[in-house]
Amino acid sequence: MKNPAHNIYIHVPFCISKCKYCAFFSHACAHPDWDKYVTGICDEIKQWGTKIGNVDVPTIFFGGGTPSLMPIGVFQEIINTIKNNFHILNDAEITLESNPGTIDVEKLHGFVRAGVNRLSIGVQSFDDEKLKFLGRQHDAQTAIQLIKNAMDIGLRVSGDFIYGTPGETVDDVIKTCKQINEIGLTHCSLYELTIEPDTPFGKMKLKMPDNNTMAQMYMAIEDTLVAKRYEVSNYAVPGHECQHNQNVWDGRPYIGIGNGAAGRVLLNNEWFEQRGANAQFDKIDNKTRAIENIITGMRTVRGCQLTDMVKNVINMDWVKNNKDKVQIENNRIKATKNGMMVLDDMIVNLVKEI
């Protein structure tokens, strides 16, 4: 029996320097040993290809870190290895995460020739002071230029932004959203700044906006952006959603390649947790997988499909008594607007035992 299609995530763990809020798995290293990196990544791809078979690949996502630091040759070799071990669909979405200042027009063209058709840009802000505060290496103009260059080439473009920094107001957030509309981004992700303990910000006494202001910012984003919210932090003009993330949130299988990556693979109808490094491979029982589907699916506006597996772990009494937070429609369960505001608490109640 042939296994179903799998999406592929490739982790590129290098950055020019560490941003002050960053708790991601990434190293400050502008000139990594790319030969060593590409050998490791391609070995992993071959291993999983052997294990899972030559299955269809609808999406490939290069995340980081800063994948745009990669020389084109490295990217090309990784894509070729995927092609030799899997079947990349003709219309596959191939996303590259990038940071302004690490990619000029010529390099952008190189990535496009090698297969990239979607660029996700770490813009974070259009305000130079805020960028400096966050420890970013670029200014707003460089980010705007990269967005324009990528759009001119015909790429699908997404921008990442951070809001809720100390001193930021709801009006500041609205201004950012209006700039996003003006520039014509059809996809963007807006993340609330969270302070992680083991980061420079974690060691500072920052005065963050209060919860009420944060909630107002969250609502102002939805009211101002032309793009529509389709996941807690993600917005798209309909038809421009990130297929890779949508597939992962929908509970479809994906392979994670690289030291910082993990995946969920479906082999002979059984789910496994998969880790890129060391080829770790552990079976996941149906209940755990159903809970994972609920956790990711409920973050999306379309919600989580009510498969038998999912129905078995949902507390239907709680659903009946909390119609203001959760609703069932077309065999999917989804959060209402109120529910989206209290998502984490809601999921704890929604699942019978967690």
Ligand code: SF4
């Ligand atoms: S660019 Fe992204 S991954 Fe790299 S240090 Fe900054 S936040 Fe972390």
